[in-house]
Amino acid sequence: MSELDRTIHEPARLRILTILSGVDVSDFNFLFSTLGLTKGNLSSHMDKLEKAGYVEVRKSFNGRVPHTEFVITDAGRTALSDYWREIDAIRSLHGKGGD
Amino acid sequence: MSELDRTIHEPARLRILTILSGVDVSDFNFLFSTLGLTKGNLSSHMDKLEKAGYVEVRKSFNGRVPHTEFVITDAGRTALSDYWREIDAIRSLHGKGGD
DNA sequence: TCCCCAAGGGTGTGTTACAACCGCTCGTGG
DNA sequence: CCACGAGCGGTTGTAACACACCCTTGGGGA
Secondary structure, three states: OOOOOHHHHOHHHHHHHHHHOOOOOEEHHHHHHHHOOOHHHHHHHHHHHHHOOOEEEEEEEEOOEEEEEEEEOHHHHHHHHHHHHHHHHHHOOOOOOOO | OOOOOHHHHOHHHHHHHHHHOOOOOEEHHHHHHHHOOOHHHHHHHHHHHHHOOOEEEEEEEEOOEEEEEEEEOHHHHHHHHHHHHHHHHHHOOOOOOOO
């Protein structure tokens, strides 16, 4: 009965990871405006994802303006697809006998 | 950006509701042994599901032995399928542009 | 030139919510 | 009288989210 990965299960992070799994790279502002989180909140979610090893954070400079980009890691991809597998497993609990 | 129903999103309750959606009726002991939760924990989850109107609790007596059964309500079924719809929506965020 | 403000990208704090566990209870059957 | 079914209540710990604030840079106006 492997438990769902709580790092991923949180809706905000699930959205983030799923988005990242579909693009090569995404920047702070895109996620910020897409997700409707506060910057602080987004920042701490990204922090958590980075600490879990699911995303790589790339800080660059556009001239002198800091620019933060995020890339999903292999571990992140793996964890995400495991997560979806788990979700599907739960979904298919529908139909078990139990009376 | 409708938010996921947190009542359902909790893994234990997601499993419970999904199981209930596939059987006519399920009793306390079945869920207890299936899910591997403590009784107190299971009880409080069921309480939350009942308060949300997602399950109906049927307390009967087998002779004099209390027997508790749970049935998913229409509201529960609706909320659950909405939930799966939402999950699918998130899942399909995969593929949005954002560079 | 100086001033001020906005925007990018955060940090730190506090509140609120809630999951999970434990111990207790209360009734019943053996 | 002991165990079991079923559940309640309290506690603990953690986490999300908001909010307020910070620092830096770029740009506009007087």
